[in-house]
Amino acid sequence: MQTFDRLVTVYGGSGFVGRHVVRALARRGFRVRVAVRRPDLAGHLQPLGAVGQINAVQANLRYPDSVRHAAEGAEIVINCVGIMHETGRQKFDAVQARGAETVARAAAEAGAKLIHVSAIGADAEGEALYARSKAAGEAGVLRQQPGAVILRPSVIFGPEDDFFNRLAAMARMLPVLPLIGGGTTRFQPVFVGDVADAVMAAIDGKTTAGTVYELGGPAVKTFKEVVEFVLETIGRKRLLMSLPFGLAAFQAKFLQYVPGAPLTPDQVKLLKSDSVVSAGASADGRTLEGLGIGPKSIEAIAPSYLWRFRRHGQFTEQAQ
Template sequence: MSSNLETLVTVFGGSGFVGRNVVRALAKRDYRVRVAVRRPELAGHLQPLGRVGQIHAVQANVRYPASVEAAMRDSHVAVNLVGILAKSGAQTFDAVQVRGAETIAKAAAAAGASMVHVSAIGANDRSSSQYARTKADGEKAVLAALPSATIMRPSVVFGPEDQFTNRFAALARLSPALPLIGGGETRMQPVYVGDVATAIADAVDGKAKAGATYELGGPEVLTMRQIMETILEITDRDRMLVSLPFGLAKLQSVFLQFAPGALKLTPDQVELLRSDNVVSQAAKSAGLTLEGLGITPDSMEAVAPNYLWRFRPAGQFQRKNA
């Protein structure tokens, strides 16, 4: 019986938040992992996730087909995790999430490799959000180039070092009030990054249906208000939750898109919040979910306290609600 050590998986965008969890999951299953990133000299943190020589970073930029083709050389599987939440210079939504995804799919097809493409539940070619539209267009481009590619659509992903729960916990430490865009009624299904990584590794194993689109969500559907309340409870912070109409939020985002860190908010992110981000009934009926892959998802309430404790007034030594 052949070992996974004979299989080379190229992970595009493997140095980010989701990427490092995917690399870890693949390394645990004994795959050889080639991590294709723009700055391989900054991907050294991935080395301890596997055995000596098992994980190797190479330079690749999805805007340059030759670099993508080089990264796919002799590879058996491609995993595309590349995506952006805000455009920056040449890194536009179309360049990265549509043409970049297509470039990877074409390179995988030319190499005779299979592919797992990570998109988002909010992907919709008729959305008012450019992020959501280009995610949908990217899926179409991938399937046109490689019809057997498996699409993974996670809801909002949480976990250590995320830009979701950590962001709001950081805001709660700085501000006496937190904004609820649109009244905080937008529904989400937060999914743990470890569960997403397991689903992607399962797809690499061949356990997912080729050409199918999976929707990955956690065990609970929560409104933004409920998510904020959970974060405040975990961090033991008493903060006002202030409703902010979409129109006013859009106006503020014109200026906040240039703000640093947790204060940053773009007009496109405001548009994203106009739509719910939950697993569809069609995906549930077809078994194209985490549960359909045999994965029992972890809840935010169960996992987040393990890393959000640092935002409590006295850190890990604080006795909650004392």
């Protein structure tokens, strides 16, 4: 019977990024402890590894004792926890700021190496609370673990993403799609599998301790270009309407209370800033390419899961 001697704890391992990190770890032969709020809802991770290789445990970043117990005995700790909007007691400060520091403290007490997944939008002076909480989380991580590796991805795409899938769902239902701020915000969409590979590179020692890496795909695209790509991919023609930030913020005040709302006021603020790899990170090699990873494009990956939004499924070719 195969044994898995090296233990890795992944906080948020059942989420979009986390499940891809868990899959990559399982393929590498690690024993994976998945720390999540609801272990009973993490059963979908079991097929990613061998029998007994992946184990879900209860941990909530708002409760330090649960976080500490989940880190005990781990050689490596990976924090993939993040939220795009606040719900109930899951607030940006609790999860992405104080929560990140709580994980770092637990990793330090366990003597584990820490890899923290943040976001390119992290900015202590940012207008969006999301951006400020991400920056506060990074600062807290480095206070507890000066040698931690921080990975900042741009907008992440993949089969379960909440960005391209949401745009495609809106295009299927609405005759007009809004371009917030004129659609000029720039993104550098990065494939979730490449983010997982960057985590593996950090585990392998290809990163420098205490350093921030910025992860972006091979191309920079404006919000308008992203929407146009989605429309072309799903074969639908829709009117694109420029929506000023002020009007978008006003509408978001009401949309944020709708279940599955496409927009919150904080997300409108976040769209005022680009999400691209900085010139400094590129020059220093603190990128996917610098880690020896060739980033995959949205054109190569996204059609493989967006086809379900076409009028006649994967057999639809022309825009309608």
